Amino acid sequence: MQNSIDFLAFGAHPDDIELGCAGTLIKLAQQGYRTAAVTLTRGEAGTRGTPEIREQEFAAAAQMMQVAVHRQLDMPDAAIEETYVNKLKLVQVIRELRPRVVATVHWESRHPDHIHTSNLVRDAAMIAGLKNLTGAQDEPWRPNRVFYYLERYELPPSFIVDISSAFEQKLRAVREHESQFHGPNMAKYGGEQTVLTRPEFLDVIEAKNRRWGAMIGAKYGEAFVVRELVRIDDPVAAFGEWCREAIP
Ligand SMILES: [Zn+2]
DSSP states (O other): OTTOOSEEEEESSTTHHHHHHHHHHHHHHHTTOOEEEEESSOOTTSSSSOHHHHHHHHHHHHHHTTOSEEEEOOOOTTOOOOOHHHHHHHHHHHHHHOOSEEEEEOSOOSSHHHHHHHHHHHHHHHHTTOTTOTTOOSOOOOOSEEEEEOOSSOOOOSEEEEOTTTHHHHHHHHHTOTTTSOSTTGGGGOSOOOTTTSHHHHHHHHHHHHHHHHHTTSSOEEEEEOSSOOOOSOHHHHTOTHHHHOOO
16 A cells, blocks of 8 residues: 555654664664654653643654654553553554554563553554454554564563664654753753653663664664564575674
8 A cells, every 4th residue: 555654663652662763763764664653642641741742742753753654542641451442543553554564662661551552552463454353444454563672671682773874863853852851941841850851861772772783783773572583584694794793
């Protein structure tokens, strides 16, 4: 389909996609792929910012991530539940956008919204392909695979994407969430501080991407888990010169 999406990223909150896989979205857009970013909530339970501010920030970040489509669903922040109704909301997005690949946050997380988002996306990606799914509109569609991007926990990735060409722009996308992170305009959004508003937070994001990059011989990388095994057609080409540059 002409308007279909190649890579659709889901996040629980505005800023999850930016932190987890913005570099991959930007790199794919640079390569001519059509990408999309969809959040399940509007982030209204956050300490800083209002839903309106966070919507504007997400729109600005979406532009920075060069996504063709960005959208926020209406599930309640901090209260996402793994219900059939919520699965159908994600099925509707998947059937409309017809993504080849779907990405979501890894299911092992401290935040319950992230756990439920991960499980909802996994389930929706599967049942969206069922022809006679109860309560669903549109034609069935099943993405080829679900990728899980990593956040807080140290988990072994299935593969790492070289995002060196996209990393600076990724940071700009993250910084569009002015109400959430450290930056020159942070005082506009009140004096209350969180872990995210500490200047070290963005340093740690950089360090993580730098470390994943080092492991594949690149400057910056983003790590993903897939549950299924990965097929390689040309193992000689796949394990090229970059292996000698990888640290350690
Ligand atoms: Zn989140």
